[in-house]
Amino acid sequence: MKGLEICKQYFLSYGRDMLDGDFADVKDRIAAGLAGEGSECMGFDDELSRDHDFEPAFCLWLTKEDERKFGFKLARAYAKLPKEFMGLKRQNFSPMGGDRHGVLVIDDFYEKLLGAPHAPDTAAGWLHTPEHCLATACSGEVWADPLGAFSAIRGVLLKGYPEDIRRKKLAARAAVMAQAGQYNYARCISRKENGAAQLAVFEFVKNAAHTVYLLNGRYAPYDKWIFRGMRDLPVLSSLEEPLTFLLETGNSPAEAQGKAEIIEDVAAMICDEYRSQKLSAATCINLSTHANAITDGIRDADIRNLHLMDGAN
Numbered sequence: 001m002k003g004l005e006i007c008k009q010y011f012l013s014y015g016r017d018m019l020d021g022d023f024a025d026v027k028d029r030i031a032a033g034l035a036g037e038g039s040e041c042m043g044f045d046d047e048l049s050r051d052h053d054f055e056p057a058f059c060l061w062l063t064k065e066d067e068r069k070f071g072f073k074l075a076r077a078y079a080k081l082p083k084e085f086m087g088l089k090r091q092n093f094s095p096m097g098g099d100r101h102g103v104l105v106i107d108d109f110y111e112k113l114l115g116a117p118h119a120p121d122t123a124a125g126w127l128h129t130p131e132h133c134l135a136t137a138c139s140g141e142v143w144a145d146p147l148g149a150f151s152a153i154r155g156v157l158l159k160g161y162p163e164d165i166r167r168k169k170l171a172a173r174a175a176v177m178a179q180a181g182q183y184n185y186a187r188c189i190s191r192k193e194n195g196a197a198q199l200a201v202f203e204f205v206k207n208a209a210h211t212v213y214l215l216n217g218r219y220a221p222y223d224k225w226i227f228r229g230m231r232d233l234p235v236l237s238s239l240e241e242p243l244t245f246l247l248e249t250g251n252s253p254a255e256a257q258g259k260a261e262i263i264e265d266v267a268a269m270i271c272d273e274y275r276s277q278k279l280s281a282a283t284c285i286n287l288s289t290h291a292n293a294i295t296d297g298i299r300d301a302d303i304r305n306l307h308l309m310d311g312a313n
Helices: 003-021 047-051 064-079 106-114 123-128 131-137 149-158 163-190 194-215 223-230 237-248 253-276 287-296
Strands: 031-034 059-062 102-105 141-144
Touching: 003 031, 003 064, 003 141, 031 149, 059 064, 059 106, 064 102, 102 106, 106 131, 106 149, 123 163, 131 149, 141 149, 163 194, 163 253, 163 287, 194 223, 194 237, 194 253, 223 237, 237 253, 253 287
Parallel strands: 059 102
Antiparallel strands: 031 059, 031 141
């Protein structure tokens, strides 16, 4: 059983009764679920995940005011819940539940991940908050939130990027892919700068992977999960295999020729999807051309006039 389901069953077995008992008068102010850091929140956990920071646990999110009123009492009750469940042992955290589980302040949860106690509310905030932080902030599940304060912020995040921001990030990623993969890679190979060539491949692959998530309306997770998560996406999940191949192979003359062809194949598939989503009407597979076409469709002039590569962070 996956970690998220184990934690949900732990909450249903013990946490819900705890709230219905000693906290019946305030349970309508408590959000419960599991979200944030940890592979189990993404649904990517496996046996290897259980060697650290893996336990039957859940989060109880409170406003700052409610944390002051009854947070300590709630944390003490949480700490007294059974120490073992489904063969897994609870970790010895502080009475306040540690950084990931237990009683958490809503503002603190989001500020830790996003740098602010709310969803980004400016173009700069959306452009420069790392994508994996946004993915982490809306991971997992919320099982109860009668007050709605935690879910209100989460709901904004789950909508994905505002369209102008999505276009800006797609354009920036396209520009980097064009520079690294369609231009720099071949030139580095010609100069026998194999290290630089592999760096160019890395930049192409990284930006192509992020592009796949953007084309799916999703935030890309942290690098170690970016390929795992790509396999589950409905659009262009097939690119996971050629992108992985680009990273795993060397740069001998024969390999370099094959990699250059794969780069163009990947570019062609991405350009097809640009057209399918009416992001660009360009008929070529020159990613630089598409970057400019996507930028032209941005409605907000201030965002449209930013540097072409601004947003590929």
